[in-house]
Amino acid sequence: MTNENLNLVEWALDYAKNEGAKEVAVNFSHDRSVEIEFRDKNIETLKESTQNSLSLQIYIDNKYSSHSTNDLRKDELKKFISEAVASTKYLTKDKYRMLPDPKYYSNASPADLKIFDRGYEKIEPEIRLKLVSEVENAAKSLPGEIITAYSSYGDEFYENIKLHSNGFKGTSSGTYFSLGGGVTVKDKNDGRPEDAYYATSRFFNELPSPELIGKEAARRALRKIGQSKIESGKYSMLVENQACGRLLGLFSGAISARAIQQKASYLDGLLNKKIASERLTIIDNPFLEKGLASRTFDGEGLAVKKRFIIEKGVLNTYLIDNYYGKKLGWEPNSGSLTNIIVEPGEKSQEELMKDIKKGILITGFIGGNSNSTTGDFSFGIVGQLVENGQIVKPINEMNISGNAKEIWNQLEAIGNNPNVYSSLRCPSLLFNDIQFSGI
C-alpha cells in the first residue's frame, strides 16, 4: 500500500467533512492487469491496464448518497466532492441511513488468507504467450473436426483501502491468474457447437496445466456433435459442478435483507424452516485459504465470519447489511457472500450417473431467469442424455422450469467433486423428476 494512496483517502475524507458531510466512508481501489487473447497461432488482443477508483459514501443528517470517480486530479476531485455533498442535501431524510455501528467492524489483525502471489511481477510476456499457445496445441491435439480454437490468459493485482469517519480502517490486496480455452467444432446443418474450460487461481503456480485446459475445452466441445432436443417430460437431472451456480443463484437473490424488507423474496418467513432437501448444507467461508473470494471485512467494513447459510436443508440465516438490517430491526451480519462451499457427498459424478435410469446430465445453462418474489424459474440447457447409467447422446435447445421451493427438495445426491477453481465450490448435483421441455 503506497503512502500516496493512503494520503489521498485521508484527504478525501477530510475534504468531504469540511464541505459539510457528517459521516463519510471512502474507498480507494487500484488494479493492474494483463490479458492475452490468442486464436489459431496468433495473438488476437494484447491488453495492459492500470486503473484507479475513488468512491465516497456521504451521510448528512440521515441523508445518503454514493459517488465514484477515476479522475483523481485534485482540482477535479475537489469539485466532485463539493457537488456530491451539495446534492446529498436535496434528498429525503431516512433515519436508517448512517454508517455501521463500530462494534460490528472488523478489528482482528488480518490473518494470512494466502491470496497474494508475490511472484506476480516476475511473469514475463513470453511465459504468458507460451501458456496460451500450449492451450491451443493441446485442444487441437484431440481427434475430431475442430474448426478453430481460442485461448486466453489474464493476471491481475489489486489493492483496496477503506476508511470510515467513525473509526474503520482496512486494507486488502491480492492477485488472480486465469487460463482458459475455447473450441468450435463442425456439426451437421451448419451448426458450430462450442464450449470452453476456464480456471482461476490466486497463485500462478496453481493454475492447471495448459494441456489439461486445452484438452478439457476440446472434449467439452466435441461431445456436443450431433446434439438435438428430445421429448418433453420429467427426467432425473445431474448438473455438472461448473454449471451449478445457476441453480444456487435461486437462493442468493432471495436471502438478502433487501429482498425480505422489500417483500421480494419467496424465502420471507422461512428462516429456520426447511427449504431444501436435508442433504443440502451450504457454508459461506470468508477465511478459506487461497479462496477466490476470501477476505476479512466486507464492503461496509463489517467483520465477516464463517457461517452456515443452509444446514441440512434448513435456512439458517439471511444476509443482513447495515441499512436493511436497521430497517428490519435486525443486527447486521454482512450482506454479501464470499466463498460458497456446498458440503460434498460420497460419490463421484460417474458414480452418480450410474444410478440414473433415464436422465439428463446438464453441462451448461443458456439464458432463462428466475423470479425471486415467487421462486418461479425457467432456464435453457445443454447436456447429455443418460440411459441406464450411460451417456447416450448430446442434447440441446431444451428448457427446465419449476419453482425454487420445490426443486431443492428434489435434490437426491451430491457428488464429491467441488470445483476448486471457483469461489463457488459446488460438487455435481443430482435431482429427481425435473420438468424438461423439448419437442
Add this chain to the structure above:
Amino acid sequence: MAKNISRRKFLENGSKGLFAAAVLPYLGTFGNQLNKSPISGEHMKLADYYHHFGVDEKTIAQVIAEGLSRGGDYCDVYFQHSINNYIGLEDKEVNRAYSNIDFGVGIRVIKGEQTGFSFTEEITPKAMMLAAKTAANIANQNKKVAPVGFSLKDIPNYYPIQNPWEQIGIDTKIPYLQQINEKVFKEDSRVIKSNVWFTNETSYILIVTSEGTVTYDYQPMGQISVSVTAEQNGKREQNYFDLSGRRGIEFFTPENINRLGVEPVRRTVALFDAVKPSAGEMEVVLAAGSSGILLHEAIGHGMEADFNRKKVSIFSDKMNQKVAEPFVTIVDDATNPNVRGSINIDDEGNSTECTYLVRDGILRSYLHDRISAKHYNVKATGSGRRESFRHIPLPRMRNTYMLPGPHKKDEIIASVKKGIYAETFTNGQVFIGAGDFTFYVKSGFLIEDGKLTKPIKDVNIIGNGPQVLKDIVMVGDDMQMAEGGWTCGKNGQGVPVSMGLPTVKVCKITVGGVKS
C-alpha cells in the same frame, strides 16, 4: 430478475461464457453532477473538446506516432468523459443518489488482424506516450513514423435534446419520482412496494486516427424505471416497466410520467391470474415492440462480423442465401431519432447507417468494425462499439428491428389454435456457433382457438436461430420499437441497444412450460 443484477455482476456473468452473448435491461448506480464546463452538450466544437480533455493536436500526433513506432498498421486514440447520475425512491422516499465519473483515453494499435491495447486515466502527455508504447508492442519491428495532420469529419445529430443533463439538478428530478410513486399506489390497492429509479448519462467522446480523421460526439441518455410488488390473499407478484432513450428531461412528459405509474401496476397485478403454459414445441406470437429481442438473439449476434471472420458463427457460410420468407426484412439501424441504440458515429469514428442484415428473406450484410470490414473488403457499417475507453471496439448491434410485413395483428392471433402470445421480456442469450438462443418471457397470454385467454408468466423460450428465421410464417404491419433500457453484453462489454418488431408468428418453438 435482471433488474436485481448489478452492472458489475452482470458483466462478470457476461464474461464467463466465452461465446455467450446476453442482453439485459441494465440498471447502473448513478447520482448528480452539476455544470462541468461553461460550454456543454451538443454545441461543443472541436476546440472545446481539446480543451475539455486538456490535449492538443501536436500531442495527439506524437502519441499516434509512438503507437506506430513498432510497425503497427493503424492507431487510434479514444478520449472519453462520462457522467452518470442515479437517484432512487424506495418506501415512498427519494433516499438515495449515486454518481459516477469515467475519464480516460484508450490507445489501440492494429497490425493485420491483431490488436494491441492500453489505456490511461491520466490524460497527460507522459501517461499517453507510455500507453501508446505498450499498445505498440503488438507489432515487432522498429519504424520511424512521422506525425500526420488531422481533419475534422462532419457528422449528423440523431439525438438532439433540449438541455444537457449536466444542467438538470437533482432537485428538478426528485418530483418526477414522487409523482410516479403516488400514481403507482393510487392505481391499485394491492400494491405494497414500489421502487423508482431515475438515471441519466452524458458522454463526451473524441476519436483521432492515424489516417488523420478527427470526430467527436456528445451522447446523452435518460431512463426512468419502475418496479412494483403487489399482494393478494397472501400471494405476492412483482413486475416492471421503464422508458429509456437518448433523451433529455423533456422526454418525461406528463403523459409518459402517467404511463410510468400505470403500466408497471397493470403488468404486476395481471400476474395474480397467470398460469404456466404446457411444456414443449408450440406456435408463438410475438407482440409488437420489445419482442425484437428475438432478432437480437436469433440473428443479430450471429451477424456480428468478428464471429464470422473467426468462423465461429452459424451464419459464417450463409451470405446471400435465402434464410427467411420474402416478407422478412431485418435491419440494424444507428440512425433512429433519440432511440437508445442510436449513434452519430461509432467508437472507431466511422459514419453510421441503417444496415440491412436480411432483405426480402436473403442474408445481405454482416455488422462490421474496422478489422472485419478490411477482412471482407467491404465498407465499415459503423458498428464498431465499445463500453468505454477501457475496452477495444467490437462489431455490435445498435437498434435491431424487422420492417413491417403483410399481415394484420388480429389475423395473426386468430390463426393460432394453441400457443402463446409473448408480450414482455427480461433477458436473452445465444450460443453463436450452435445457434441455440433463448429469451425470457415475463408476461403474455395463452392463445386458445385464435383468442388471447389466460395470462402467463416466467417462461423461457429456446430455439435455433436459422431454424426460427425459416419458421417466421406471418409478419404484421404494426412495427414498434422497444421503449425500455436494454443493454447488450459481449466479451464482458455492455453497450446500450434497442430493438423492435411487428407482431410476428413463429410456427414452432420450444416453450419452457410446466406440464408435458
